[in-house]
Amino acid sequence: SNCHATASGATLWASGTARLGIVVVEKCSPGMLSAVLVAKKDLIAKQVMIGGDTKSSIELNAVAGGYAEVESMVCKDTDHCELRADQGDIRLGNLRCPLGSGRVNSSTGAGCRRCPASMMSLLDTINASCQGCPDGAEICLPDRLKMPAGMTVDPQNFSMALHCANPSACPGGELAKLHLPENVTGSQIHLEDQVSRAMCRDGYAGKTCEQCMRTHGMADSSPLQCTPCPSSFFALTQSIAFYVTKDAFLFLSAAFSALTAGQQKKQSAVLINQLMAFATVSNIIVGALTQSESYDHLQDGTQRLMRSADVVVDIAQGQGGGSISRECVLKSLNFPSGLGYCHLASMIMPILLMASLGFKEPRLSVVVGTNVFLPVLTAAFGKYLIAFRTQPQSQGGALVTPFLPGFAFDWLVISGAILLCFTFGILGWARVVLSHAGEGTAPKYVLYLTQSYRSQCCAWEIERLVRKMLLSLITTLLPVTYSPSWQMESVSLVLIASLLLHFMFKPYNVDLWNATEIGLLTLALVLTGLTTTVLANDLHWAHSFVTGRVTVVVVIMLVAVVCGTMAFLVIMNIVKERRWKQDEATTSDPPKAASSED
Numbered sequence: 001s002n003c004h005a006t007a008s009g010a011t012l013w014a015s016g017t018a019r020l021g022i023v024v025v026e027k028c029s030p031g032m033l034s035a036v037l038v039a040k041k042d043l044i045a046k047q048v049m050i051g052g053d054t055k056s057s058i059e060l061n062a063v064a065g066g067y068a069e070v071e072s073m074v075c076k077d078t079d080h081c082e083l084r085a086d087q088g089d090i091r092l093g094n095l096r097c098p099l100g101s102g103r104v105n106s107s108t109g110a111g112c113r114r115c116p117a118s119m120m121s122l123l124d125t126i127n128a129s130c131q132g133c134p135d136g137a138e139i140c141l142p143d144r145l146k147m148p149a150g151m152t153v154d155p156q157n158f159s160m161a162l163h164c165a166n167p168s169a170c171p172g173g174e175l176a177k178l179h180l181p182e183n184v185t186g187s188q189i190h191l192e193d194q195v196s197r198a199m200c201r202d203g204y205a206g207k208t209c210e211q212c213m214r215t216h217g218m219a220d221s222s223p224l225q226c227t228p229c230p231s232s233f234f235a236l237t238q239s240i241a242f243y244v245t246k247d248a249f250l251f252l253s254a255a256f257s258a259l260t261a262g263q264q265k266k267q268s269a270v271l272i273n274q275l276m277a278f279a280t281v282s283n284i285i286v287g288a289l290t291q292s293e294s295y296d297h298l299q300d301g302t303q304r305l306m307r308s309a310d311v312v313v314d315i316a317q318g319q320g321g322g323s324i325s326r327e328c329v330l331k332s333l334n335f336p337s338g339l340g341y342c343h344l345a346s347m348i349m350p351i352l353l354m355a356s357l358g359f360k361e362p363r364l365s366v367v368v369g370t371n372v373f374l375p376v377l378t379a380a381f382g383k384y385l386i387a388f389r390t391q392p393q394s395q396g397g398a399l400v401t402p403f404l405p406g407f408a409f410d411w412l413v414i415s416g417a418i419l420l421c422f423t424f425g426i427l428g429w430a431r432v433v434l435s436h437a438g439e440g441t442a443p444k445y446v447l448y449l450t451q452s453y454r455s456q457c458c459a460w461e462i463e464r465l466v467r468k469m470l471l472s473l474i475t476t477l478l479p480v481t482y483s484p485s486w487q488m489e490s491v492s493l494v495l496i497a498s499l500l501l502h503f504m505f506k507p508y509n510v511d512l513w514n515a516t517e518i519g520l521l522t523l524a525l526v527l528t529g530l531t532t533t534v535l536a537n538d539l540h541w542a543h544s545f546v547t548g549r550v551t552v553v554v555v556i557m558l559v560a561v562v563c564g565t566m567a568f569l570v571i572m573n574i575v576k577e578r579r580w581k582q583d584e585a586t587t588s589d590p591p592k593a594a595s596s597e598d
Contacts, residue, residue: 051076082111100143102130134161173199217327229328258448294548309560379472457507
């Protein structure tokens, strides 16, 4: 080390054949027109390490007059490092180049050369080569790569740019030095972990940041979103209480209205159905807004307020949102996790509630359970069919379906399950309603479906069920993170169809209920339009953050207030109807008592 040769001398000169073991050269410089190592005949070495600002004026580090055989060569802190054999017989095993340089082989030599423009070498490993810069790179230098937000690169080929299905999961990462250990099992997995840590937002992992880390779980609204898991027992208890409360509230409210159903009109039953229908749309709207750039620019306190408002919507719909994760509960309890296990876990509470009512009223339990839980069940099947591309179709990008179970014809089985849900809901309710049409007295489970509607529209509850199922399925099948325009357009078409049908037929037997339904559908359409405006505004170069943030806050608070008010009215009407029933029973008791005394 620290040596200097004058004239044409080399750092190490052999007049004949040089047989070396391990040679380390640091901070040395050969003379003019000379290499670092020179052997007039053959050069044989086990390992040659050249670094520490060692440079040759002719950019040659080792020259052999005969043949050269080196098991391994390491070049550090130099842009150019080459082993040459004048006779063209060269055997160089492993070569480690500095970052920004790649291995180059020729007829008379082999070595490291600085990557030219539009090429890079980021791997600190043996025999690394220069790769072309990926399309869309924000910065691409020989030893540095930065991708824009929403994009990453293939860990096996840095030249291949990939688009993230959830752009918010890819904030725009930078790769500068990646270490790939030699002869280590799982080294490719180790490299993929380094790339995902650099490219993915905290909590996300995978080739395109579509997976969740151990500390996070898939959000209930979409498996492409990850949310932090509770870190304390109290937080875990809160999550479990939320799931129990949201399922129990809707089912018990609907069950009470059904058990007390009679020929008289009941406001609570109508409000519950209107609440669940509006909350389904509200959940879609809130989910889209929380994924927008305008929402990301809100202050932390405002975001916490928005998440609290979202909880009201989640409870009203009976489905978790983007800040709730059933997978986190399973992980915290050391249970198996994954989309399939989350699906099974989501069915536990509905089965228990339906079984408890089924002991007394089995048919009523099925009808109420279908109304409350079937849309959520249908949406859960839709998550398996999420498909997206990570590359443009023009570049050969194929559809990726990462959430399919993996068995033979899995997509066909899942599609059949969704079709079966719709068939069961539509034909089952149609049979129940039409089989008792025109009867003077009908069972409670029939009155639960028909008592709010005119006789000409006795099966109208099917329209509401289908609407909820379609909207819930659209939410999961077309994630707003990947297909915001398709999701908003599909939701708008369903709402427009429902609005036209209600305006034409006015199915309720009370005008106020018809006006309320039309008003809620109109409001849902307006809010959907505002949400589409926010998403489009974020993409325009002249977008206004102030306008976007104000719109996000107003829309989320509005849907929370509407859902909260309707939930309060449901409870008030249930209490009022219960008192009426007790009063009726009290007024009917004295005559019976008097007759018994006679």
